[in-house]
Amino acid sequence: MPEPIQVTVWGEYRHEKQNPKVADLYPEGMHETIAGFLREDSNLEVRTAWLDQPEHGLTDEVIAGTDVLVWWGHMAHGEVSDEVVAKLKARVLAGMGLVVLHSGHYSKIFKSLMGSTCSLKWRESTDKERLWNLMPSHPICQGIGEYIEIPAEEMYGEPFGIPTPDELLFISWFTGGEVFRSGATWRRGHGRIFYFRPGHETYPTYHHEDVRIVIRNAVTWARPTVNIPDACPNVPPLEPLPEDPDADSRSHTSHK
Ligand code: ZN
Numbered sequence: 001m002p003e004p005i006q007v008t009v010w011g012e013y014r015h016e017k018q019n020p021k022v023a024d025l026y027p028e029g030m031h032e033t034i035a036g037f038l039r040e041d042s043n044l045e046v047r048t049a050w051l052d053q054p055e056h057g058l059t060d061e062v063i064a065g066t067d068v069l070v071w072w073g074h075m076a077h078g079e080v081s082d083e084v085v086a087k088l089k090a091r092v093l094a095g096m097g098l099v100v101l102h103s104g105h106y107s108k109i110f111k112s113l114m115g116s117t118c119s120l121k122w123r124e125s126t127d128k129e130r131l132w133n134l135m136p137s138h139p140i141c142q143g144i145g146e147y148i149e150i151p152a153e154e155m156y157g158e159p160f161g162i163p164t165p166d167e168l169l170f171i172s173w174f175t176g177g178e179v180f181r182s183g184a185t186w187r188r189g190h191g192r193i194f195y196f197r198p199g200h201e202t203y204p205t206y207h208h209e210d211v212r213i214v215i216r217n218a219v220t221w222a223r224p225t226v227n228i229p230d231a232c233p234n235v236p237p238l239e240p241l242p243e244d245p246d247a248d249s250r251s252h253t254s255h256k
Pocket of ligand 1: 201
């Protein structure tokens with residue numbers, strides 16, 4: 001048996017407390033719904049954390065013990081501490097996987113790792129969404145047919161202010177005519193990142209079976225293969241070097 005993948009599902013957990021419609025759809029919070037369908041995979045060990053916990057539930061111990069972080073935030077991106085974001089970014093660069101959902105496109109952690117605006121067009125209306133599966137052979141697309149259809153969702157439209165993805169797995173079409181790069185991967189340092197668009201809080205999207213399959217697949221795909229914290233060491237040579245006539249003049253210089 002492989003070691004289980006340690007997953008932390010992070011939710012903002014504010015809409016659920018303020019909007020009865022969201023509370024009806026996600027009585028325990030969106031993070032618990034997402035954690036619930038991830039737990040259907042016995043290879044995943046899943047915990048949850050949310051904004052209003054001390055350190056947003058992301059203590060050093062939790063961050064160090066997380067293989068893959070799933071992130072849903074929307075109305076309170078600005079309340080996420082810069083210190084916690086810096087720690088999360090360092091963990092991704094060292095190897096931790098990151099799955100960013102829906103409005104997480106504007107989260108501090110995603111924007112910082114992308115280095116771009118991450119802006120888009122949006123509309124909360126009666127659009128249907130059809131996500132076309134562009135890479136059926138990709139691990140994240142296993143179990144998904146030609147497309148995923150979501151009867152009602154918020155629209156996100158291009159241009160999406162992201163760097164060109166390493167892999168583009170899904171493109172969405174909306175009734176209103178817009179299209180959007182809805183499923184995309186990047187590597188940053190040793191970490192793998194997947195962005196997945198669906199999941200506006202007032203629609204039952206995280207109860208949709210195909211959406212659940214994609215997120216479960218993504219968590220397994222994003223698992224770390226290494227953990228290499230950042231370092232910039234001064235090192236001795238592997239082989240003897242010729243004598244250095246300028247050694248004295250160099251002895252006090254340092255790159256650090
Ligand atoms: Zn939304």
